[in-house]
Amino acid sequence: xxxxxxxxxxxxxxxxxxxxxxxxxxxxxxxxxxxxxxxxxxxxxxxxxxxxxxxxxxxxxxxxxxxxxxxxxxxxxxxxxxxxxxxxxxxxxxxxxxxxxxxxxxxxxxxxxxxxxxxxxxxxxxxxxxxxxxxxxxxxxxxxxxxxxxxxxxxxxxxxxxxxxxxxxxxxxxxxxxxxxxxxxxxxxxxxxxxxxxxxxxxxxxxxxxxxxxxxxxxxxxxxxxxxxxxxxxxxxxxxxxxxxxxxxxxxxxxxxxxxxxxxxxxxxxxxxxxxxxxxxxxxxxxxxxxxxxxxxxxxxxxxxxxxxxxxxxxxxxxxxxxxxxxxxxxxxxxxxxxxxxxxxxxxxxxxxxxxxxxxxxxxxxxxxxxxxxxxxxxxxxxxxxxxxxxxxxxxxxxxxxxxxxxxxxxxxxxxxxxxxxxxxxxxxxxxxxxxxxxxxxxxxxxxxxxxxxxxxxxxxxx
Amino acid sequence: xxxxxxxxxxxxxxxxxxxxxxxxxxxxxxxxxxxxxxxxxxxxxxxxxxxxxxxxxxxxxxxxxxxxxxxxxxxxxxxxxxxxxxxxxxxxxxxxxxxxxxxxxxxxxxxxxxxxxxxxxxxxxxxxxxxxxxxxxxxxxxxxxxxxxxxxxxxxxxxxxxxxxxxxxxxxxxxxxxxxxxxxxxxxxxxxxxxxxxxxxxxxxxxxxxxxxxxxxxxxxxxxxxxxxxxxxxxxxxxxxxxxxxxxxxxxxxxxxxxxxxxxxxxxxxxxxxxxxxxxxxxxxxxxxxxxxxxxxxxxxxxxxxxxxxxxxxxxxxxxxxxxxxxxxxxxxxxxxxxxxxxxxxxxxxxxxxxxxxxxxxxxxxxxxxxxxxxxxxxxxxxxxxxxxxxxxxxxxxxxxxxxxxxxxxxxxxxxxxxxxxxxxxxxxxxxxxxxxxxxxxxxxxxxxxxxxxxxxxxxxxx
Numbered sequence: 001x002x003x004x005x006x007x008x009x010x011x012x013x014x015x016x017x018x019x020x021x022x023x024x025x026x027x028x029x030x031x032x033x034x035x036x037x038x039x040x041x042x043x044x045x046x047x048x049x050x051x052x053x054x055x056x057x058x059x060x061x062x063x064x065x066x067x068x069x070x071x072x073x074x075x076x077x078x079x080x081x082x083x084x085x086x087x088x089x090x091x092x093x094x095x096x097x098x099x100x101x102x103x104x105x106x107x108x109x110x111x112x113x114x115x116x117x118x119x120x121x122x123x124x125x126x127x128x129x130x131x132x133x134x135x136x137x138x139x140x141x142x143x144x145x146x147x148x149x150x151x152x153x154x155x156x157x158x159x160x161x162x163x164x165x166x167x168x169x170x171x172x173x174x175x176x177x178x179x180x181x182x183x184x185x186x187x188x189x190x191x192x193x194x195x196x197x198x199x200x201x202x203x204x205x206x207x208x209x210x211x212x213x214x215x216x217x218x219x220x221x222x223x224x225x226x227x228x229x230x231x232x233x234x235x236x237x238x239x240x241x242x243x244x245x246x247x248x249x250x251x252x253x254x255x256x257x258x259x260x261x262x263x264x265x266x267x268x269x270x271x272x273x274x275x276x277x278x279x280x281x282x283x284x285x286x287x288x289x290x291x292x293x294x295x296x297x298x299x300x301x302x303x304x305x306x307x308x309x310x311x312x313x314x315x316x317x318x319x320x321x322x323x324x325x326x327x328x329x330x331x332x333x334x335x336x337x338x339x340x341x342x343x344x345x346x347x348x349x350x351x352x353x354x355x356x357x358x359x360x361x362x363x364x365x366x367x368x369x370x371x372x373x374x375x376x377x378x379x380x381x382x383x384x385x386x387x388x389x390x391x392x393x394x395x396x397x398x399x400x401x402x403x404x405x406x407x408x409x410x411x412x413x414x415x416x417x418x419x420x421x422x423x424x425x426x427x428x429x430x431x432x433x434x435x436x437x438x439x440x441x442x443x444x445x446x447x448x449x450x451x452x453x454x455x456x457x458x459x460x461x462x463x
Numbered sequence: 464x465x466x467x468x469x470x471x472x473x474x475x476x477x478x479x480x481x482x483x484x485x486x487x488x489x490x491x492x493x494x495x496x497x498x499x500x501x502x503x504x505x506x507x508x509x510x511x512x513x514x515x516x517x518x519x520x521x522x523x524x525x526x527x528x529x530x531x532x533x534x535x536x537x538x539x540x541x542x543x544x545x546x547x548x549x550x551x552x553x554x555x556x557x558x559x560x561x562x563x564x565x566x567x568x569x570x571x572x573x574x575x576x577x578x579x580x581x582x583x584x585x586x587x588x589x590x591x592x593x594x595x596x597x598x599x600x601x602x603x604x605x606x607x608x609x610x611x612x613x614x615x616x617x618x619x620x621x622x623x624x625x626x627x628x629x630x631x632x633x634x635x636x637x638x639x640x641x642x643x644x645x646x647x648x649x650x651x652x653x654x655x656x657x658x659x660x661x662x663x664x665x666x667x668x669x670x671x672x673x674x675x676x677x678x679x680x681x682x683x684x685x686x687x688x689x690x691x692x693x694x695x696x697x698x699x700x701x702x703x704x705x706x707x708x709x710x711x712x713x714x715x716x717x718x719x720x721x722x723x724x725x726x727x728x729x730x731x732x733x734x735x736x737x738x739x740x741x742x743x744x745x746x747x748x749x750x751x752x753x754x755x756x757x758x759x760x761x762x763x764x765x766x767x768x769x770x771x772x773x774x775x776x777x778x779x780x781x782x783x784x785x786x787x788x789x790x791x792x793x794x795x796x797x798x799x800x801x802x803x804x805x806x807x808x809x810x811x812x813x814x815x816x817x818x819x820x821x822x823x824x825x826x827x828x829x830x831x832x833x834x835x836x837x838x839x840x841x842x843x844x845x846x847x848x849x850x851x852x853x854x855x856x857x858x859x860x861x862x863x864x865x866x867x868x869x870x871x872x873x874x875x876x877x878x879x880x881x882x883x884x885x886x887x888x889x890x891x892x893x894x895x896x897x898x899x900x901x902x903x904x905x906x907x908x909x910x911x912x913x914x915x916x917x918x919x920x921x922x923x924x925x926x
Contacts, residue, residue, distance in 0.1 A: 196774065213759035221760055224760065276680070297766065298774055305781075309613075309818040309819060312761050312885065322676075421673070423669065
């Protein structure tokens with residue numbers, strides 16, 4: 001590994017340049033910007049790095065860029081990443097142009113650099129370094145880069161069924177990864193699911209002088225009342241049956257949550273808030289963060305939102321709401337329950353448009369890939385990772401991995417203040433380089449653990 | 464009057480041109496656009512029309528353009544209008560550029576043409592025509608044109624106290640006026656009051672990935688819950704004491720509301736709605752419209768409001784809310800009650816920024832100015848006006864008139880679908896010309912009624 005690490009260090013500017021070039025492409029899937037350019041860029045990068053063109057697998061939406069690089073051993077590690085990013089809005093709150101990657105001090109700033117281009121490039125770089133130093137790959141490597149993660153991976157379920165054989169692997173390194181405030185690496189073993197909906201309401205056929213509000217129904221009041229039905233002030237989600245199907249925590253979950261570290265003071269200070277929801281702290285806060293579902297308003301708009309006062313009765317209103325789901329919860333069922341609930345309370349006039357529908361997923365802490373990741377991180381950082389049963393975030397891990405029996409883990413180059421989905425998204429340059437080295441090292445650790453398992457199976461069979 | 468009406472008809476293009484020029488100025492007070500240009504334009508217009516410069520009376524905000532034109536009789540009629548307009552947003556819903564007055568068919572479209580530039584110009588034109596045809600004015604005329612009506616006439620109370628002598632009059636023609644769907648003229652005898660507030664809420668110091676919504680409080684949820692406290696689904700406003708000070712309806716009010724005509728079917732059809740709030744109709748609907756206060760959300764915004772889905776926990780949220788008030792209600796008291804109410808329910812974190820604070824006002828149907836207006840409208844249109852005890856809209860009538868004992872009435876050149884405060888604001892060209900003629904006629908009717916009253920007083924004194 002030492003010569004691979006040295007190679008990575010020698011080529012640091014080369015890999016940083018890959019990252020810069022990739023982050024210059026405004027690949028906002030929600031707004032269909034820069035998507036074709038991203039695919040073209042990735043094709044060129046694969047050709048440059050591996051002398052091999054990736055497959056561009058068409059879906060109903062944006063294509064998946066797929067590559068299968070053959071290794072010497074017959075075992076397979078896959079990497080799932082995405083080339084799309086969140087919209088850069090509100091752009092006025094950025095200190096640097098979102099699509100002009102800019103280094104300030106030790107950090108590089110750009111939309112998508114943490115979520116998820118830094119990781120995507122770091123993993124390509126790791127495999128490139130192994131191949132260039134050793135002349136071969138120790139195991140088979142598959143790259144699965146989708147273009148719709150930030151819009152709910154809407155085409156991925158169909159893709160995953162259609163290409164079940166192609167994407168099969170012994171383990172998958174999932175897209176993201178972060179460091180805590182004390183620089184300790186997180187290792188996530190799963191994701192929450194999601195139901196993303198837009199609720200909308202219409203009133204008269206035009207905005208009206210607000211004097212008319214005396215007799216003409218207001219769509220924004222209707223929306224506010226409907227939203228109020230969804231969650232109470234104690235964060236309890238009020239849709240009937242919402243919590244019914246949640247799989248209870250196991251002893252293993254309880255144990256993991258005890259070891260999981262959430263630096264409350266640091267986070268409060270960093271976000272400039274005085275307390276967490278419901279005044280929670282300690283174990284209860286961690287359980288809420290990791291194991292409980294959410295109902296969040298991502299956006300709401302109606303009427304006049306400019307300076308000063310304008311007296312208008314708006315003609316329409318909408319709110320975007322995401323529910324983060326936990327294992328056992330079915331987004332389709334919750335969507336139906338939501339519709340029925342609004343109807344039962346007289347809100348048949350509130351329309352629902354659904355976007356992301358994803359189930360939660362988790363990997364066992366006893367899987368080879370988990371052990372390999374822990375070993376890699378311990379060897380590289382001299383401390384145990386902060387192991388999280390699942391991230392509070394979401395991804396199509398259920399569709400792409402769990403459904404096919406592929407265990408998946410997440411660790412990578414971001415940090416606790418990477419500002420994913422927010423202005424001034426960033427990573428530390430040294431975390432990026434360290435991440436490349438760690439991922440190269442992980443490939444060998446994974447191979448070792450898989451071989452151990454095979455030997456154990458063989459021994460068992462012999463006995 | 465016939466020669467005055469003929470003069471107006473001969474000069475129709477001249478007066479229409481005044482209106483066009485004035486509507487080209489984007490005098491949006493809320494955004495401090497075109498305000499100085501408006502004052503300059505009005506000065507030039509007064510000089511052109513009356514060979515006399517108006518006074519530009521400074522206030523804490525935008526100045527009041529004031530003119531006192533001497534007449535042969537010692538009685539005074541004032542005209543209150545405003546040269547500011549509402550913002551043109553949402554501009555994409557306009558069929559023509561808001562500040563390029565455009566004639567399509569029988570209507571002219573422009574921001575502010577109905578509210579309130581059409582009336583302002585019509586009244587100037589009426590006085591101009593009288594003076595040019597008769598060589599004199601029968602009574603004293605005062606013009607009071609303010610520049611802050613659309614932002615709540617915030618400087619007018621102080622102005623009205625400071626210039627109490629200057630603005631004194633025997634009656635005032637108030638700024639607005641409309642025709643019903645059947646072209647019948649409305650005559651309004653008052654206005655509702657208003658309290659306009661912005662409620663705002665802050666969370667973390669930056670927008671966050673919405674996975675954080677599990678533990679970080681959401682300002683938009685706080686805002687939704689706070690709004691929900693203000694009004695229930697049956698339109699009942701829930702601030703304690705809100706209805707307590709309302710002056711009960713008199714028999715005169717009841718009688719007026721019986722005669723007041725609200726064309727429900729026409730309005731439902733025009734607005735493309737299936738029913739009014741609470742399914743009201745008939746007397747109850749009219750009472751709600753004219754005599755009851757409102758709580759309306761003019762605008763609300765937080766987080767991501769673009770296309771598709773973005774999963775973000777917003778860092779701030781705000782809503783703009785207007786309460787239309789009725790006689791007896793004090794906006795200052797309601798503002799205090801609102802603050803206490805939110806505090807009492809744990810919403811000390813919701814900030815309140817107040818804008819307009821205006822009390823309601825009403826003029827008696829037995830005043831000379833009311834009788835003169837009814838006589839004028841009957842003579843001009845051959846039917847009784849639709850007399851409304853007060854408009855559901857708001858204006859500083861209390862400050863400028865009622866406080867000084869000046870009775871005020873409203874009639875003018877707009878119509879039921881003038882789209883005030885909304886896209887495609889418009890008036891009918893012929894309503895504008897008819898409005899000029901009617902206002903010229905009104906000056907003489909008002910003089911007659913005032914003289915009758917003086918004679919009656921004299922007779923009484925003699926007896």
